Amino acid sequence: MGQGKTKLTGPDLADGIPAESLDDGQMLVGHAHGKAVLLARAGQEIFAVSPHCTHYNGPLAEGLMVGATVRCPWHHACFDLRTGEALRAPALNPITCWDVAARDGWIKVGQKREQPQLRTHIEPAAKPERIVIVGGGAAGFAAAEMLRRVGYQNSLVMLSSDAAVPYDRPNLSKDYLAGAVPFDYVPLRDESFYEENGIKIQLGKNVVGLDLRAHEVLLSGGKTVSYDRLLLATGAEPVRLTIPGADQPLVHTLRSLADSDAIIAAAKASRQAVVVGASFIGLEVAASLRARKLEVHVVAPDKRPMERILGQDMGDFIRTLHEEHGVIFHLETKPRAIDEVVHLENGETIESDLVVVGIGVRPRLGLAENASLRLDRGIAVDQYLETSAPGVFAAGDIARWPDPHSGENIRVEHWVVAERQGQAAAMNMLGERKPFAQVPFFWSQHYDIPINYVGHAEAWDEIQIDGNVMGKDCLLRFKRHGRVAAVASIFRDLQSLQAEVEMEREVAA
Numbered sequence: 110m111g112q113g114k115t116k117l118t119g120p121d122l123a124d125g126i127p128a129e130s131l132d133d134g135q136m137l138v139g140h141a142h143g144k145a146v147l148l149a150r151a152g153q154e155i156f157a158v159s160p161h162c163t164h165y166n167g168p169l170a171e172g173l174m175v176g177a178t179v180r181c182p183w184h185h186a187c188f189d190l191r192t193g194e195a196l197r198a199p200a201l202n203p204i205t206c207w208d209v210a211a212r213d214g215w216i217k218v219g220q221k222r223e224q225p226q227l228r229t230h231i232e233p234a235a236k237p238e239r240i241v242i243v244g245g246g247a248a249g250f251a252a253a254e255m256l257r258r259v260g261y262q263n264s265l266v267m268l269s270s271d272a273a274v275p276y277d278r279p280n281l282s283k284d285y286l287a288g289a290v291p292f293d294y295v296p297l298r299d300e301s302f303y304e305e306n307g308i309k310i311q312l313g314k315n316v317v318g319l320d321l322r323a324h325e326v327l328l329s330g331g332k333t334v335s336y337d338r339l340l341l342a343t344g345a346e347p348v349r350l351t352i353p354g355a356d357q358p359l360v361h362t363l364r365s366l367a368d369s370d371a372i373i374a375a376a377k378a379s380r381q382a383v384v385v386g387a388s389f390i391g392l393e394v395a396a397s398l399r400a401r402k403l404e405v406h407v408v409a410p411d412k413r414p415m416e417r418i419l420g421q422d423m424g425d426f427i428r429t430l431h432e433e434h435g436v437i438f439h440l441e442t443k444p445r446a447i448d449e450v451v452h453l454e455n456g457e458t459i460e461s462d463l464v465v466v467g468i469g470v471r472p473r474l475g476l477a478e479n480a481s482l483r484l485d486r487g488i489a490v491d492q493y494l495e496t497s498a499p500g501v502f503a504a505g506d507i508a509r510w511p512d513p514h515s516g517e518n519i520r521v522e523h524w525v526v527a528e529r530q531g532q533a534a535a536m537n538m539l540g541e542r543k544p545f546a547q548v549p550f551f552w553s554q555h556y557d558i559p560i561n562y563v564g565h566a567e568a569w570d571e572i573q574i575d576g577n578v579m580g581k582d583c584l585l586r587f588k589r590h591g592r593v594a595a596v597a598s599i600f601r602d603l604q605s606l607q608a609e610v611e612m613e614r615e616v617a618a
């Protein structure tokens with residue numbers, strides 16, 4: 110995942126290559142001045158940039174060029190080839206750019222460029238004096254980062270009930286839980302970032318009320334914070350088991366860094382674990398606990414893991430994949446009680462020192478509900494992510510927005526969507542009035558197998574399969590009324606990106 114030391118490959122681009130060796134739309138990796146460089150051509154323009162995505166170091170040369178941008182094959186970040194700017198999350202940092210010259214039939218890469226000033230110009234009149242963000246997760250952080258990135262200079266307060274600075278939540282069930290990466294990988298930015306950028310972050314602060322008329326948020330303890338624009342990004346909380354014994358210390362849920370640390374500490378002292386729920390998070394936890402050499406049992410009422418989201422074939426594949434790694438499934442049953450052992454409804458008992466419950470989440474809507482914001486199984490927002498109260502925006506797991514691709518009002522629990530909505534809400538709080546129209550994307554990782562998903566299909570009439578699911582090389586199209594609503598893939602990254610572009614074209618049309 111980390112940048113590490115990259116072995117240089119391909120031609121020395123400082124010496125140059127013949128111009129005819131780079132066609133329109135083509136990318137080529139070489140090196141210049143001791144650094145790896147990606148050369149790309151869009152029409153007459155030639156770009157030289159770093160070939161590594163700034164999210165998890167994905168190989169941009171294996172991604173997709175769309176005009177003068179490049180999209181990362183792993184989690185669909187997008188970079189501007191002219192400026193290096195990270196145009197789309199999950200990447201937040203720019204890629205490096207180099208000068209490039211095309212002369213006398215040769216292309217040569219020159220010196221590294223200064224990072225240019227970024228795109229958006231904010232009219233002074235449009236700048237609110239005080240922006241408050243409630244929530245220090247994906248949406249809240251991405252909003253704050255974007256506000257400062259585009260030059261917003263007035264007061265910016267971020268209130269988070271979490272004790273830790275914003276972190277990479279998806280890692281908590283994957284590499285961090287598995288012990289494959291150190292803590293340094295987890296924070297999205299170190300603590301100095303907030304001070305240097307004038308983001309007044311208040312950690313461990315629970316917002317308990319909103320006064321929409323006075324434009325104030327109320328903190329537990331009685332203090333108030335005033336705003337001109339407010340972003341609600343309170344995310345979701347895990348659904349808990351309500352069976353006898355579910356309140357014992359050996360039973361965990363996983364949402365926060367503290368939750369992940371508690372599971373790691375328990376796993377170190379455990380031999381056997383039960384994961385309740387064959388959801389993405391449940392199964393990622395199962396994989397990570399197997400990496401820690403625990404015996405892992407997964408208990409779930411489903412016939413197949415993840416069938417409801419990914420269909421039968423993918424469900425069978427995921428089950429087989431986990432069984433090959435030693436996970437023992439107990440499907441079509443549920444836990445009934447937990448004492449010294451976990452009792453299942455089908456009469457089985459499983460010994461366990463650790464139970465992790467991953468049976469879904471509920472959006473945290475209390476603040477919105479008490480303030481009488483319009484709700485619709487989430488906070489209802491318009492295309493600008495503005496709630497029913499003018500000047501109050503919502504983003505991430507709590508927001509139900511009009512998704513132009515599906516034509517439905519949807520709410521999802523995807524990291525990338527939360528970040529992109531945070532960024533879009535940030536710009537709209539500054540008066541940009543740009544509809545949020547990005548096609549949803551999520552990924553999940555099980556052992557060394559990534560699953561990517563683009564679009565949104567709560568129901569489908571048909572799944573069209575290209576390739577071989579069991580062979581770990583496939584692309585599944587979920588079709589509704591003859592139209593592709595979503596695409597899931599394993600090791601078909603380019604096709605997944607192409608499907609995304611296709612869906613965007615449909616939206617634009």
Ligand SMILES: Cc1cc2nc3c(=O)[nH]c(=O)nc-3n(C[C@H](O)[C@H](O)[C@H](O)COP(=O)(O)OP(=O)(O)OC[C@H]3O[C@@H](n4cnc5c(N)ncnc54)[C@H](O)[C@@H]3O)c2cc1C
Pocket residue numbers: 243244245246247248249268269270271278279280281282314315316317342343344345363364365390473476504505506507521522523524525527528550551552553554
């Ligand atoms: C373990 C795990 C793994 C995941 N893996 C993936 C993945 O691989 N791919 C993917 O697409 N998605 C994944 N997700 C989902 C993804 O993390 C969420 O969709 C995303 O974090 C939602 O962002 P958010 O900003 O809406 O909420 P969050 O990131 O949950 O942030 C909410 C923030 O609000 C704060 N807060 C809540 N209430 C209050 C209050 N009253 N006052 C003050 N602060 C408050 C919380 O402390 C938190 O800081 C994963 C989630 C988990 C838990």
Ligand code: FES
Pocket residue numbers: 162163164165166167181182183184185186199200
């Ligand atoms: S590595 Fe590029 S988007 Fe994740």
